[in-house]
Amino acid sequence: MVQPWQDTNLPAKVRAADLLARMTSEEKKAQLSSVWLGADIETDTAAVAPGQHAYVAESAVLDALLPHGLGQLTRPFGTVPVEPAEGAARLAELQHRIIEGNRFAVPALAHEECLTGFAAWQATVFPTPLAWGATFDPELITEMAEAIGTSMRAVGIHQGLAPVLDVVRDPRWGRTEESIGEDPYLVGTVGAAYVRGLEAAGIVATLKHFAAYSASRGARNHAPAPIGPRELADVILPPFEMALREGGARSVMASYNDIDGLPGHAHTGLLTQLLRDTWGFTGTVVADYFGIAFLESAHRVAASEGDAARLALSAGVDVELPAARCLPAADHIPEDLLDRAALRVLTQKCELGLLDPGWEPVTGDEPIDLNPPQMRDLARAVAQESVVLLANDAGLLPLADGLRIAVVGPLADEQAAMLGCYTFPRHVGVNHPELPAGVEVPTFAEALRAELPGAEFVDDPADADVCLAVVGDRSGLFGRGSSGEGCDTEDLELPYQQGEMLDEVFRKGAAAATPVVLVVLSGRPYALGRWADRAAAVVQAFFPGQEGGPAVAGVLSGRVEPSGRLPIGVPRTPGGQPAPYLAPPLGRRSDPSNVDPTALYPFGHGLSYTTFAWDTPQCDAPELPTDGETTVRLTVRNTGDRAGTEVVQLYLHDPVGTVARPEMRLVGYARVPLEAGASAEVHATFPADLAAYTGANGRRVVEPGALELRVAASSERVHHTVSLTLTGPEREVGHERRLRCEFRVK
Known part of the structure; x- marks a missing residue:
């Protein structure tokens, strides 16, 4: 006999409530838990932060949970490289184990990162979110997100951990590249556009990080946010409102930081009173990775891991990610807290069809292409629209074919200059140097040679008609790069001694009367005032993805008309931050201070080759x-x-x-x-x-x-x-x- 929870004619919440009433406390708790399989905790250090490797779950943990069920599977594709069809088959096999292991045959919800496309080996690598902001083109971002979501659904994924809606307050923050910009309206409109596309593909979009993560003191990752209620209300929160109301996001991720001493994972005012009671949100709140455990180990507002779990559930967190660590240690969780969170999880599973009779996972029997031509075309379109022409005072650009061109700089011939920290090659692939990147990523130098076949490329700027100086970032995680999660910086000086290199290039260029074009490929804006007046032109691209090299080369040649605009100001000096775009009058240049924080190139700036x-x-x-x-x-x-x-x-x-x-x-x-x-x-x-x-x-x-x-x-x-x-x-x-x-x- 079909039970009410299996009746597809009933509303999802009614079905979920019926199933919930049949569950034991342990079965409810299991629906709030997750498992992270496949990570080698000895070598796959790029996937998690230092000191967190012991939290990665192993098969024994899954076996213990199976009789009770399982809420989520963490990153089945984004943990180690796997062929798409093989990965889908493995996921299907795992889902069958989960279904057969619990008495209600409820599968797990599988989530993945999708900040720069589906974070899987051989999947299309799109530009980083700061580049989305530079397009000022929400419609294109919706199209991109729907394509990303469709590729994730094709292999059995249900939820995507994106977009990041943190409004940048200080670009020294390493996660600036993951954000859309420094303006709440731009972040909200572009972020909502991404959510619409992902949700249209049937993927649960997860808004992060709720809230004020980007307002940390000193731009340090995880640091407290010294922010008042007005700045929170008028700058930080509007993008989340817009993405919920206009985008229809069905999940929110709590934030690592605290606000005035209240950690995001224990913030009842944000997670329940504002998000649910005021805004009417009915989806799920998931923990950021290890965020519940941090209530004990980092914030020290909980006496034990079990106490941390009770504190988080009480505040409004529904799911512990990425692995069941604190929930199993929590005895005597009040039944009403379990019921509240489990009902939300089961309702979402019902909406996704996971409670329907006869549900079957994607099998992976057919070949799966995660980087088809239409995806590459979209990646190219976003990259091209995101390139910003900052200066062209000498009118040197676009470049004519047939010139003698010197291309210099440590990032001119490096794939890393195109890829953000949440791309698979930089997030996971760095631990597997024996494997190729999985997709073709032309470097800037390679793309320029293809773009200008009639040019002669020389090594010495003194022998060239024009010199292209390429500088910027290598993305990474937790100090293993100059940009990315945990890669904060003390100032906005170009990293890797590139400033000294530029000084020498401009000296040689001036001596030989060779004009120098500055090309910046980065995850954040850097101070360029030292060279702006000497550069014939300046071009900025924010980690533009696998098609970024051809996009930047196309702008330099004139094949692509530059149309990107700055989603964040470029500073003149490395210490004059944060930039004053949203500042009141006294936050801008003013007589009481001798420090001028005026941006060299302001928010919204960008030039064209026409007028x-x-x-x-x-x-x-x-x-x-x-x-x-x-x-x-x-x-x-x-x-x-x-x-x-x-x-x-x-x-x-x-x-x-x-x-x-x-x-x-x-x-x-x-x-x-x-x-x-x-x-x-x-x-x-x-x-x-x-x-x-x-x-x-x-x-x-x-x-x-x-x-x-x-x-x-x-x-x-x-x-x-x-x-x-x-x-x-x-x-x-x-x-x-x-x-x-x-x-x-x-």
Whole structure:
């Protein structure tokens, strides 16, 4: 007889509740547990942080859990290299073991990393999230994410641990490359776009890290976040709101850091009161890897691992990842806490079809291609749109074919310059040097030679028509790179003594009258003020993935029209951080201090090989109520002789507030592709809700009074201003407020 929990005609939560009522406490606890199989704890050190290897579960742990069931399987593809079809077959075999081992035949949910594509051997490697932000193209990011999710589903994966929605507050933080940028609106819109794509493919998107991980003191990984409630509400949290409301994310990952002494994995205010009671989130909250154990070992707010498990479940964590460590040690967990978390887990499994009668895992019987042409095309498109032309004062770019070109720098001929720390080759592959990368990753030098077949490449800048100096990062984990998780830096000086190398290159170039083009391939912005005035041009790419070499080479040759914009400012000096984009007036250059933190290249900056003209905008209603909206219209023209894409950015300036406010902040943007001589009309509908901010009393309000919309090509290059007046009473707004400015390009 079919039981209610097996009846596919009933709502998922009803089915899950029926199954829950039939379970023992141990079976409920098992649904909150995970197992990490396949990691060699002696050699696979790149997969986990120092001191955490003992937590990697082995087969004996799985065998002990099987009679009770299992909640999650950790990274069956992302732990060691495995052929896609073979990996799917192994996962299917493991799922059959789990099904046959528990009395309800409930399979495990399998999760993987997917920050730069599916983190599996032979899977397409996409650009890092900072490059997504540089595209200013949410539609393309949605398409990319759906393709990534489809590839994960094809091998039996259910959940992806992405996107990272941490707003960068100090780029010295090693995980800057994993973030989308330094502006909450850009992070929210691009992040929500990624979530939409992943969820459309049937993969549970996991928002991380909740919250304020990127606001750590001194930009140190895991460090406390010295952040006030206003900054938390207005800068850190909006991207999560947007990704939940507009993207439909079904999972959230708690954060390693503490906020004012409250660790993220024990923060009831965030995980229950805000996330669930206020925002109405009904999905699962998963622990960041070892985050529950850290409540005892690092934060020291728990007396034992069992105490840590009780503390985390009480706060609102539902699943311990990556392995069952604290939950098995927790005796006497209150039944209501087990029921609450297990119901959420079982409901999600039901939504994924894992409780349906006759469910079968993907078998891997057919060949599986995780790097098909359409995926490579998408990787190429994202890479090309993410390359930012920072400077071209001499007009040297695009390069003509047939030149004598010197390519110098330690990263010019290295694959690592293209790959972020969560790509499989840099995350896991470094432990398997006997194997190839799994996908073709042309280096910059290789790609440039293919791009300019008529060029002559020479070694000495003195013998060249132009010298390309390639600098940047090698990604890694926990100090094994210059960028990546656990690879924080004390300042923003170029690593590996590349600054000294550049000084010598520019000296030689000046002596031989050879112009130098600076090419930066990195996971964070670095201080370039020392060389900016001497460089003929400057190009920036943020770990652009397996197609990044051809993308950057294509921009240099002119085959690709540069259209990327900075998602984070590039500093002038290595110690002048954090950059002041979202700072109030006194956080910018000011008379009381002799230190000038002004960015060398500001947020939103990026050049093109063509030129654009912006007509004076027209505003439908310069006076609007505090609950109203208005539309701004302007025409953008391509006045050059080649096609190009302008990125129209809309910023809000609030002249007077009850608290010190950012001088300006992004509230909307649109990519406007135009053929030579063509024009387009851009319509931006601005809701008054976007003027809301959190006051000293903790209330988020829209105030009557004067505002200014700035129509701009970057945060520092304003073309036009539009004066607005909000009328009527002050209005408090909450989670249901409007979160975006709608753009239409005609």
